[in-house]
Amino acid sequence: MQPLAKIITLLLVSSLLFLASCSEKDESNPEEMEPVDKEFVIYSDENYPTIPSGEIPISDQRFVGGANASDTNDGLESTPWATFDKALQELAASDTWYCLNIASDITVDSFIDTKFYGSGPGTSSQFAYIRSDPALSTPATLTLNARVEIDGQQNWLWYGFKMTGTQGINIGEDLPTNHHTIRNIEGKMTGTGGDNHGFFQAVNYNANYFGVFNSNFTGPGTTSDGVHGNTAAIIAFRVTHLRIENNRITNAPRPLYYKHSNQPNNGPADIHIRYNYQPETATGESCFFAGRVEGGIFEITDNIFGSSVEISNGGGSEQPDGHFISHNTFLTDLKIQNGNDPVVNATIKNNVIVGNLELLRYKTNTNTNTTDYQLYGGNIYYQSEVYTLEQWKAQSVPGNQDMNSIAGIPQFSDPLMNPEDYELQMDSPGKGRASDGKDIGAQTDYVGNKL
Numbered sequence: 001m002q003p004l005a006k007i008i009t010l011l012l013v014s015s016l017l018f019l020a021s022c023s024e025k026d027e028s029n030p031e032e033m034e035p036v037d038k039e040f041v042i043y044s045d046e047n048y049p050t051i052p053s054g055e056i057p058i059s060d061q062r063f064v065g066g067a068n069a070s071d072t073n074d075g076l077e078s079t080p081w082a083t084f085d086k087a088l089q090e091l092a093a094s095d096t097w098y099c100l101n102i103a104s105d106i107t108v109d110s111f112i113d114t115k116f117y118g119s120g121p122g123t124s125s126q127f128a129y130i131r132s133d134p135a136l137s138t139p140a141t142l143t144l145n146a147r148v149e150i151d152g153q154q155n156w157l158w159y160g161f162k163m164t165g166t167q168g169i170n171i172g173e174d175l176p177t178n179h180h181t182i183r184n185i186e187g188k189m190t191g192t193g194g195d196n197h198g199f200f201q202a203v204n205y206n207a208n209y210f211g212v213f214n215s216n217f218t219g220p221g222t223t224s225d226g227v228h229g230n231t232a233a234i235i236a237f238r239v240t241h242l243r244i245e246n247n248r249i250t251n252a253p254r255p256l257y258y259k260h261s262n263q264p265n266n267g268p269a270d271i272h273i274r275y276n277y278q279p280e281t282a283t284g285e286s287c288f289f290a291g292r293v294e295g296g297i298f299e300i301t302d303n304i305f306g307s308s309v310e311i312s313n314g315g316g317s318e319q320p321d322g323h324f325i326s327h328n329t330f331l332t333d334l335k336i337q338n339g340n341d342p343v344v345n346a347t348i349k350n351n352v353i354v355g356n357l358e359l360l361r362y363k364t365n366t367n368t369n370t371t372d373y374q375l376y377g378g379n380i381y382y383q384s385e386v387y388t389l390e391q392w393k394a395q396s397v398p399g400n401q402d403m404n405s406i407a408g409i410p411q412f413s414d415p416l417m418n419p420e421d422y423e424l425q426m427d428s429p430g431k432g433r434a435s436d437g438k439d440i441g442a443q444t445d446y447v448g449n450k451l
Contacts, residue, residue: 064102071083075090080103102142127157131161156181193227219249297324329444342360345369350438366397
């Protein structure tokens with residue numbers, strides 16, 4: 001055999017042996033058995049549906065806005081209704097159609113409350129579907145100069161249009177209004193806001209299963225612009241099942257605002273705030289999460305927060321417990337506050353905290369929270385004392401806190417313009433140092449809008 005042929009044969013045999021060895025995984029090694037990351041999909045199930053994949057029969061569709069619009073019409077494509085109020089009246093009374101197309105820009109100038117209109121066509125197997133007409137080259141804009149209250153209708157999916165104006169949409173103000181999902185909405189609020197005022201609000205414990213996904217909300221400004229301090233993009237009060245994921249939210253005093261206890265009669269709490277991007281527009285913004293999670297979970301994971309985040313009680317005797325705060329990137333301070341009662345039993349791990357961590361600052365309550373595997377850029381405040389990380393490790397309450405945490409500069413990209421720019425660089429002290437072997441902080445590939 002010629003030397004060249006021998007070499008080729010040897011290479012072929014070696015390759016086959018290598019491939020065979022690779023195909024026989026060592027099942028005793030869990031790392032070898034771990035699957036590769038699957039393609040990221042924005043959360044969806046029967047409670048928080050994604051957009052329908054199939055074509056919707058024209059008999060199941062109605063239209064509002066566009067040419068020839070009049071409330072004396074029948075809502076068909078060639079004879080659409082003129083006002084959002086009329087369209088919602090007909091939708092809430094319908095049992096024969098379920099898809100409402102917004103066929104042109106429309107404006108709401110008078111208060112709407114759907115509790116008088118009927119229970120609506122939505123079911124768990126067929127959500128009512130309110131969307132921008134897919135025939136439009138640019139999504140339609142819904143301008144709200146008056147508030148819209150959705151009361152008593154179940155299983156509605158809001159999708160793919162734009163919003164503006166001084167007001168917003170209340171879900172469940174007066175009647176149970178469950179399973180409302182908001183997806184792919186772009187909103188720009190104007191005006192000066194107000195107390196507990198938001199673009200979308202799930203309020204008064206009537207809005208169980210409230211989801212906001214893949215949306216982009218810009219508020220009217222901060223308190224320095226004359227905006228009320230309790231103005232938010234998304235508000236959820238007393239909600240038991242909640243998902244707020246993959247949104248970009250900015251320019252409001254409280255970009256995200258959760259408050260008050262969940263309702264045990266709706267089952268264990270299942271609250272997830274994940275993969276959101278909140279770039280700070282101006283000083284004075286602060287995401288605020290306050291309330292007890294009774295018999296369930298409150299997860300704040302893989303978010304990038306440009307302004308400070310406060311986690312507190314919701315007033316009175318409520319005590320937040322069951323919080324899991326992990327793999328976030330806090331670009332300023334994380335404040336685990338007292339309120340009238342301390343935050344208790346929160347697990348705080350794997351976060352980048354560029355500013356300070358405040359644990360029950362200014363009070364004398366004893367810390368019962370667990371912190372570890374953090375990357376700190378600032379100090380740790382406990383009660384009235386301030387500690388460096390090394391001092392805190394030696395004197396923490398309870399003992400042995402932050403034993404695997406590190407102090408240092410995160411080393412992000414420059415400039416910082418998109419969520420991906422907050423990935424830790426190779427020389428970052430937090431690279432690969434989380435408790436799960438990943439980077440400390442948010443998984444930036446998944447954060448923000450995925451349109």
